[in-house]
Amino acid sequence: METKPRVLVAIPAYNEAESIGTVIERVRESLPDFDLLVVNDGSRDATGRILNQLGVLTTTHLCNLGYGRAIQTALTYALRRDYDVLITLDADGQHYPEQVKALYHENLGAGWDVLIGSRYVESHDYARSPLGRRIGMRLFSWLVRLVGRQHIYDTTSGLKVIRRSVFAPLTRWHFIDFHAEAIVYLLRLGYRVGEYPITVAERKHGQSMYSLLSHVTYPLKTLLILLIAVVEAELTRRSRR
């Protein structure tokens, strides 16, 4: 008898007190069959208290480690607790949990190792994003195509369906935000990464994790780590032989 895949929905949260309650409510309604884990990444507001009240399974970082490390905590948890699929969602309420099922079934059907919920795969239109982000999106999409030999239109989406096959590779090495650098790393290792169209809502509460300064530092850091990811993937491939 074929067993049902064990699925974990992970939501990294940092100071998301205003939106986390609604997001959890919607996830529970839309995805009742899936387990839910919130990675409270050292929030200083009431996020932790709200999570306690809601009785959500939470991994709490004692200090803020950043988005990438929060995802890595979720991956490690999923790996150790024998989950087959990990779905990551943003805590700011921009993703519609109702769309996750379609993404999940597409992932199961087509056998993607990572399936990205993409805002741009259908329209190819970055025009609605702010200028800085638009440039970044185009740059990293182009870079992924250049070094990963595949066009990924939305490299910064936080909605991903990740198969168990890549849990270990993604925890073995550090990534900044599991964006272009992680995509390139997986593509270079021969894993299948795909995109599936989604829509996102405007952020209603809180602030984006990208500050003014990070609009300068993020592309530089990602660029460097992306290049290192190519080397790292090559070394991993050689060590496998």
Place this chain on the structure above:
Amino acid sequence: MTTQGIIVLIAVGLTLLVWILDLVRRDRLYVGYGIIFIGTILGALLVLLVPPLLGWITRLVGALFPASALTLLALCFIVFMLVYVLAQITVVSNRLVIVVQELAIRQAASVSRAESAKDEPQGLERRTGVDL
């Protein structure tokens, strides 16, 4: 280099040496870092006390004056130490990340296990028929 300059540098070198040895003794500086500094200070003192060595180094690095050669070497040492210290900070920071993640995962895993046990409280009792 003038005799006065050499005396000043030797005095500074010896003071640094004593300071570093004291830091290592009081466990304020890791012995490995102490070795790097002591080695460098002793090397600098040797160069200062053996003039032909300083002349040879000056020619080796292509400097016109011995003072320029020493400045270049000092600059190289500072850059090396800066990179080394930042690398060490990164190592410590990564260890901290691992500890924080591990604590978070273990805490969640224990909660999850407790909840699973709560969901099937008498499961084992029922199956075995014995009082556990």
